[in-house]
Amino acid sequence: MTRRSLPALLLLGAILALADLHHAWGQQPPPAVQGLDKLTPEERAIAERNLEKWQRLTPEERARALENYRQWRSMTPEERDAARQNYRRFRQLTPEQRAQVLKDFQRWNELPKERQQELQQAYERYQRLPQERRDRIQQRLGQWESMTPEERDRVLRNQERWRQMSPDERERIRERWRQMPPEERERLRQQRQQRRGPQ
16 A cells, blocks of 8 residues: 555545445434434434435444444534545546545555554654655655566665665765766666666
8 A cells, every 4th residue: 555545545434434424314213123222312313314214224334324423423523524525526536536445445444453553643744744855755656656576676675785784884885876976877877777678
């Protein structure tokens, strides 16, 4: 999962909560409907106003609708506005884009909570970076995504070698690069580009 997909996943979470909320508002159980006694008076009133829709839901859909409704009720007005905007943006996506967002959202939901928290924290750190730094990261991500599997393997091996070097070894390599004439640097860049082939 790329860092670019994290905002899309978060967007989708809000969108789906709002979309299912539409069902929750439109689906309330009558007194005779199983589980009505477990609802709060407010939830029961909503269910009764939308009895027909509620009755058509499966027990799983009812549980999800209630959970989404309760989540919606716990949101601040600002969070609700953001969810509405996200839902409108989601509806404007092409079917292919919506399918990709849903697929990414499913992958997100399958992650352990700890990993979700790690990714959320990384995304928040990314959002705090200066725009110039974020642009560089996006550029490098684009380069990574355009690489072949073999090129990615080579980059990862080089990265691992770099990690295993001592700080002194790394500094010597950096210094050698800085001392290199611009023509030599350009020649090395071109060699690397030729190895990669045309894009």
